[in-house]
Amino acid sequence: MIIFGTRGVTLSGKPAPFYCPQCDGDRQYKRKTIRRFFTLYFIPLIPLDKLEEYIQCQTCRSNFRTEVIHYDPRAEREAAREESRRDFRTILVHFAALSGRRDVAFLQTICDLYSQFDGGEINTAMVSQDLELTRKDLALETGRIRQQLSDQGRESIIRAAYTAATADGEITEAKEAELTALAQGLGMTEAHYRGVTAGLTPGLLPA
Numbered sequence: 001m002i003i004f005g006t007r008g009v010t011l012s013g014k015p016a017p018f019y020c021p022q023c024d025g026d027r028q029y030k031r032k033t034i035r036r037f038f039t040l041y042f043i044p045l046i047p048l049d050k051l052e053e054y055i056q057c058q059t060c061r062s063n064f065r066t067e068v069i070h071y072d073p074r075a076e077r078e079a080a081r082e083e084s085r086r087d088f089r090t091i092l093v094h095f096a097a098l099s100g101r102r103d104v105a106f107l108q109t110i111c112d113l114y115s116q117f118d119g120g121e122i123n124t125a126m127v128s129q130d131l132e133l134t135r136k137d138l139a140l141e142t143g144r145i146r147q148q149l150s151d152q153g154r155e156s157i158i159r160a161a162y163t164a165a166t167a168d169g170e171i172t173e174a175k176e177a178e179l180t181a182l183a184q185g186l187g188m189t190e191a192h193y194r195g196v197t198a199g200l201t202p203g204l205l206p207a
């Protein structure tokens, strides 16, 4: 009597690097494929269809869907930081435009405020250019940056915006209105905004 049938056999690929979400670090994985085989006397002879495919971490042995090999939280985090820097730059320049100053010391202060936010670098020529193209509506930028920041981060944006807007030594009603709108956009209460700006004085820069 000939005994034949089918059964699943697990095949392993070569180890390769990936970011394991379970270990939360760089590890090696193997691609595991379960394939149905035609068996003769219980010996798998002929590969048939693929039943399942998954990724296994060689350290913690966790199994993942195959998409995991494209997962890189560092790249995602860096992209989010880059977007926040861009949003901050738009906000900062918007408030810098409210100040009457355009001298080099002023432009340099804007560069410094920008780099204090997250270590980014811009130069005075870039600020000068940005000032020509300021945007009126910051809803998009504030809404987005709000998601990325802690309370402290939001406070630092308010302080930077205040410093930029009042660099000419004046805090007008119009500037105040813009600043409170920014605080609101960042999800801060009126009291929180007052607390952050209480210790600040206009015109911190030497003329």
Ligand SMILES: [Zn+2]
Binding pocket: 020, 021, 022, 023, 024, 027, 057, 058, 059, 060, 061, 062
């Ligand atoms: Zn792992």
